[in-house]
Amino acid sequence: MLDENHSDEIANFESTVDKSIPGTASTPEDEPWFGNHVQPGSFVNTELLITETYSSRSVSVPIQVRRGIEPGPTLFVCAALHGDEINGTGAIRTLLGDANWTLRRGTLLLIPILNVLGFERHSRYLPDRRDLNRCFPGSDSGSMASRMARVIFDALVRRCDYGIDLHTAAVRRTNFPNVRADIRKPECMRIAKAFGSGIILAGSGPQGSFRREATRAGCPTIVVEGGEVWKVEPSVAECMTRGVLNVLKELEMIDGKPEVPENQAMIKQTKWIRAERGGFVAMHVAPGDIVVKGQPIATNSSLLSEDQNRLVAPFTGIVIGMSTLPAVQPGEPIVHLGRLPNPKSAKRHESQVECDDVQRTAHEHLATGIQVTEAFDIEF
Template identity: 40%
Template sequence: MARLKPNQPFELLGSTVQPGQRMEIELQAAQLYTHSPLSIPIEIIHGRQAGPTLMVNAAIHGDELNGVEIARQLTNAIDPKKLKGTLIVVPIVNVFGFIHKSRYLPDRRDLNRCFPGSEKGSLTSRIAHTFFENVAKHCDFILDLHTGAIHRTNLPQIRANLSNPETMRIAKAFATPVIIDSPLRDGSLRSEAEKLGIPVLTYEGGEALRFDHLAIRADYLGIHQVMKEIGMLRPNRKKLPEPVLSKSTSWIRAESDGILRNMVRLGEQVEAGQTLAYISSPLGHQESQVITTKGGIVIGQQTLPLVNEGDAVFHIAYFKQDDEEVGQTVESYIEEVAEDDWLTTLNN
């Protein structure tokens, strides 16, 4: 039996964490008007044995809260004495947005369009630079946790650059029901990290400003599955259903204004020509339908029942496989993730 390689002390932001220990540190990001410092909280969990460095970060968009809860659960669950490598957990990257329950920073910029940032740029660009240079670029893998925007919810899904074999490997290990081969977007954390050879998964699940039980549980399980795949945790025998790869996605938009009544749910298989929703006038005398032109799976939808013409109301994913087969995979996944015994088997 091969001897396990002991770990070395881990250094970040001037702090040193000994093997088998954990430490909370802060990265000063900016100041408030009052000159009170505003810091990004970070927890480092440093394993006894050598292994990769994984960062799990949330709330790059300050109103996306599921990842904050996932980070809390994760830090409480991981025992550094049973860990190989180093886990860096950043529950709130966009502290300004989190405080104000906003996607954006005070300069109205999107932090996930400003990486790698600049020391002399806008406030958002400076925070992006501080976080990227001091934390993100020192990792071997990154899991970037997101939700849908306000009034929009997402089925648990992974978005990743699947042309990178390492990214594909961990995307399959994460095992959300749907994996989307998503082009790298300029200024995103995913794009800039991949330029440095760091595989990144973007997880999407649930809705802004809401806790979503399924999305939180799916992400928690997925992170553990990735950690087992890259050798940070001991593997277990139980597996989630095999995920399916989406060949493309599209949004279906409202063709009229009014009150929306959804007829389908997240994860549901839909057929070409199917009515997804009705849009009616307040008294109901005028009514139109939202109809899909192609079969697929609903992976996102608007939750606000008030719509304007042109609003994106349903996000549909399309697959090479038979839609009914994919629908069964998604349904099986939701049933599996809802099982209580998953949490007890994670670390067995």
């Protein structure tokens, strides 16, 4: 159970500390994290206590805290804020097990699962059906979701200089890897470009979302979207892993220079193309594809391929995401397009994807999850 005498820092109740750390008393070089003193050049596997279950058992979030030898910024990297979105979990677990990089400066918090209760139920939501990613910065006296949000916000955001929040598309959808950031904030733009996904969507995020409220509180935070729920897709996880390492390099927390595409598409307007008729959809595009204005993107018809209805691109752009469910009703979203300024910028983006092994692999892989057919001429 939660102890009323917990410190404001929310102490952990179990941890594994680097055995080379002598003693438990704090020194001037120590940093206190969740009841542990973390020395430069060491790491701690620990837990953040966030709530209780119906049976009064404590619920905690597993966190690894790493410190470099030299002082520097503090960065958190989290996944599964929506409990069924675990591509980012796979990426963080890859980083945890990779001995080929060393934190030189600053402090890094790696959080594979932030919404533990949703994760254990394979659900986007908490048991009370609330979306944790609409409850920040939270409240000490609100709903369960709001209280959890408050604990997370105070324990992580208040102590960090930057944040990366890893997501996937919602259920029955998939996304081509992209970064979402408030580009009006220079430090958000800095880490968004450094991440190197090739696509940056401009926006501050929904009201109450983690990255919006963290950025408002002075911790520039970006969201990365890629792939679909309930999976760790290798090509998407690789995009995320490379991106996190790129940001660490940009912040000079690890050695090396970011591996960033020469040209990254800046998207300031997106639009969901929705079904006009009910029926079965034949897709003519895949995630990450470039489309030009007027290009067919999907055709839906009856189950016997009658009464066909063609959907076309309203502008030149990139397929940011799309439905993975071919059966639709009128008004349901089918393809999510990001607008590009002109066909020249579309060609430039297409060329840079081909030159980037990580993006190209993701493009090829995600296309295999969608049945893409040629758009034949039809009579209306």
